[in-house]
Amino acid sequence: MPNRRILSIWFPRLGAERLIRRNPLLADQPLAVVRDTGQMQVVCSVSDVASAAGVHVGQPLRDAHAMCANLVTRLHNPHAEAAFLGVLHRWAGKFSPWIAQQTPDSLVIDLTGCTHLFGGEEALLAEVDGDCAGLGLTVRMGVADTLGAAWALARYSGQSGASHRNGDAIDQEARATRARAGKRRHWERGGAAPVAFARPGPHGRIAPPGQTHAALAPLPVAALRLPAKTSEDLARLGLRRIGDLTGQPRAALARRFGQDLVLRLGQALGSTPEPVSPAAPPDHFAARLNLPEPIGLSDDLLAALDKMLPRLCDRLKQRGRGARTLRLEAYRCDDTMQWLTVSLARPADTPERIHPLLAMKLDEVEAGFGIDMLRLEVIRHEPLHARTMTGHAGALGDARKRQTQAHVLDDLIGRLGARIGLEAITRRHPGQSHLPEKSAQVLAAAWSEPAPDWPERTRPRPLLLWRSEPVQAHDTPAPPSQFRWRGRSFDALACEGPERIAPEWWLDDPDWRTGQRDYWRVDTDQGDRLWLYYAHGAALSSGWFCQGSFA
Numbered sequence: 001m002p003n004r005r006i007l008s009i010w011f012p013r014l015g016a017e018r019l020i021r022r023n024p025l026l027a028d029q030p031l032a033v034v035r036d037t038g039q040m041q042v043v044c045s046v047s048d049v050a051s052a053a054g055v056h057v058g059q060p061l062r063d064a065h066a067m068c069a070n071l072v073t074r075l076h077n078p079h080a081e082a083a084f085l086g087v088l089h090r091w092a093g094k095f096s097p098w099i100a101q102q103t104p105d106s107l108v109i110d111l112t113g114c115t116h117l118f119g120g121e122e123a124l125l126a127e128v129d130g131d132c133a134g135l136g137l138t139v140r141m142g143v144a145d146t147l148g149a150a151w152a153l154a155r156y157s158g159q160s161g162a163s164h165r166n167g168d169a170i171d172q173e174a175r176a177t178r179a180r181a182g183k184r185r186h187w188e189r190g191g192a193a194p195v196a197f198a199r200p201g202p203h204g205r206i207a208p209p210g211q212t213h214a215a216l217a218p219l220p221v222a223a224l225r226l227p228a229k230t231s232e233d234l235a236r237l238g239l240r241r242i243g244d245l246t247g248q249p250r251a252a253l254a255r256r257f258g259q260d261l262v263l264r265l266g267q268a269l270g271s272t273p274e275p276v277s278p279a280a281p282p283d284h285f286a287a288r289l290n291l292p293e294p295i296g297l298s299d300d301l302l303a304a305l306d307k308m309l310p311r312l313c314d315r316l317k318q319r320g321r322g323a324r325t326l327r328l329e330a331y332r333c334d335d336t337m338q339w340l341t342v343s344l345a346r347p348a349d350t351p352e353r354i355h356p357l358l359a360m361k362l363d364e365v366e367a368g369f370g371i372d373m374l375r376l377e378v379i380r381h382e383p384l385h386a387r388t389m390t391g392h393a394g395a396l397g398d399a400r401k402r403q404t405q406a407h408v409l410d411d412l413i414g415r416l417g418a419r420i421g422l423e424a425i426t427r428r429h430p431g432q433s434h435l436p437e438k439s440a441q442v443l444a445a446a447w448s449e450p451a452p453d454w455p456e457r458t459r460p461r462p463l464l465l466w467r468s469e470p471v472q473a474h475d476t477p478a479p480p481s482q483f484r485w486r487g488r489s490f491d492a493l494a495c496e497g498p499e500r501i502a503p504e505w506w507l508d509d510p511d512w513r514t515g516q517r518d519y520w521r522v523d524t525d526q527g528d529r530l531w532l533y534y535a536h537g538a539a540l541s542s543g544w545f546c547q548g549s550f551a
Contacts, residue, residue, distance in 0.1 A: 007150060286377040321347070
């Protein structure tokens, strides 16, 4: 069995270079990507120009601006960077099928048995470097027998574990030691030359098979993926290189620095297994139909859908998924293609619910010289859990009736959405507030469930609500017998109330700075039934206002 070979690909400027790819004008400017950390913003990615100006990752933004006055900053977008790394994940599939995302800015590839297809490891690294240069990405790579060693070589190759302090006793050799140093260099007097461990290449660092220990020995202990505090504690004791740890007893290291140090050391040297776990490929659902003769009639298109939909729905049922958005692609004889998209209010895996929506959109298809291939693809799909109704016959019938009614409503929303768009169809839903204007909210009907039951209220609420409008009346808490509103005079015939509503004290709402309100339902002589309230004036002046009207 061949030795296991792992490639670690690190993109140290992924966040900044992703933005430069979208806006090439940023390439000539110092660019830094910042993220919010507590009470300040910290640099998390920099471009080449910003790095040359002295800006580095982990630096507070105020210090970065002090070093580079013309620094251009952008906020960190982890979701966009994860999506971009997913694209690079698919690109890396050309080298090996065994790929995993190790960190938010790196990939790890198991190259075992694949390097000979590219002419060896150095040729493979050269191709990776060329592809990344074409994409405008900076890349660092490392190849070793273990995942931890490859990670360390990609990030810390060429760095020593020497201390940055002056007067370090460990780095200062005695006179006798320096005098005998020439005798230890036996290869200068005809002996065998030392093996070049972790040979540096133009595109990355490669540790030869079986020489992981020697390749990691000169690297700093931070290359073991240790916390910063653990690395500092080790350096304080003079253990700055990985080679300084390999000769230490594992039990003593575990007692002093914890099991994480021993685990990381074993993973890097190969004594503790660390598999490469590739991400599962996303579910993809599509059906294609090649036609022996070009078609162009609506009946022929419907017949083609009748053949494709059952196959597509069977695959959806096997995976427990439901189609939410589908795309129908029609390929013509003249090498042109037209496509149309339909969306459902609820995910579905049955042809009976999908076929009517596609049939409504077939009139938009232009056959031209004829259609010789159709392809139906599920763009968006969601989990769909099977439901099993149990119980007495009456309860089972009621449950099936409610489920059928829900499907009918969802199908109606889907048909309306195919005409005017699903975003234009909304429904009212109760809100989590006792304030009148916040007691209901508007939700998209296709992405929300109907409210099971509206909360019961002791006092009726008006059908129409608007922002409070002033009413000219006597400034007394008692309901007025006469008042003026919107330029009209009214006489109160009957009043019902009051209903006292207090503001939400934990929120500063400008409309509720008048404090508590006493609401009254007032019947007027002109046939209007208005919803008036008296504001007691906590922070503003008191008075009467109108906020709604009953049917």
